[in-house]
Amino acid sequence: MDQIHLMQVFVAVGEQESFVGASRRLDLSPASVTRAIGGLEALLGVRLLRRTTRNVRLTEVGRRYLSDSREILASIAEANEVAAGGNAAPKGELSVTAPAGYGRMFIMPCIVEFLKRYPEVEVSGHFVDRFVNLVDEGVDVAVRIGHLPDSSAKGLRVGQVRRVLCASPEYLARHGVPQHPSDLLRHTIIATAGAPQSVEWKFGAAGNRTALRIKPRLTVTGNDEALEAALAGLGICRLMCYQVDAALAAGRLKIILAEHEEAPLPVHILHRESNFGSPKVRHFIDLLAASLRQHSTMYRP
DSSP, rough: OOHHHHHHHHHHHHHHHHHHHHHHHHOOOOOHHHHHHHHHHHHHOOOOOOOOSEEEEEHHHHHHHHHHHHHHHHHHHHHHHHHTTSSOOOEEEEEEEEEEHHIIIIIHHHHHHHHHOOOOEOOOOOEEOOOOTTTTTTTTTEESSSSSSSSSSEEEEEEEEOOOEOOOHHHHHHHHOOGGGGGGSSOEEEEEEEESOEEEEEESSSTTEEEEEEOSSSSEESHHHHHHHHHOOOOOEEEEEEHHHHHHHSOEEEEEOOOOOOOOOEEEEEEEGGGGTSHHHHHHHHHOOOOOOOOOOOOOO
């Protein structure tokens, strides 16, 4: 019994949460998928899946085994690529993740260029504003904004971004320009996500940091909505510099309290330590790092 094949079938079932979905994905009959899962569970002596007439769910053991199986299968694929030759052209599937807005603006152009250069590569882009675990979710490359926790992933610093406070010239003309963070208590605040009752904004670099609790008048779930409200002259918002760069250049927004900003946040490219030998990962990181390092918005003081 080929355990690698059984693991491939299990990963497909676990990700699809469906025997039928896995059979379509793998181009196998549903009966073959059922036999493979039964054979794997018999081999391991544990129940990996809970089956009902309506759905398929992973057991606790199954969830752990799914994560391990993904890692093992990825390592096998990467070892095959490396053995085929370090200078071989990239090929196969590549999974990339980044924050939503940053990914759309800076990562997508690199993905498009990469696909044009290497026609045998397929890329899955996951642009979401949440933490993505590279191992658990089978992601090859991640772009992270912020300081990195201890991790099994390797990080390559490629720049930095700033959180900035800004408002439209019309709003500032009507209500005045804040000179100190405490002045914000008298202004209309636009906040993203978080609790609608209050938000805490931090100011100043390490060693001289202060925090201010503010009650926003408008709280929205997305940065784009906060930007639109600020452009319409409603109030003051706090966003990443790259999110407001075009509006600043056009004179539609102005930065305020720049001297009280927090220290810039680093931007890193991450990959699992085990997969950098893969040509597709190595070539993509090289292309991405060169592009992000030269982008002016990441270095503006």
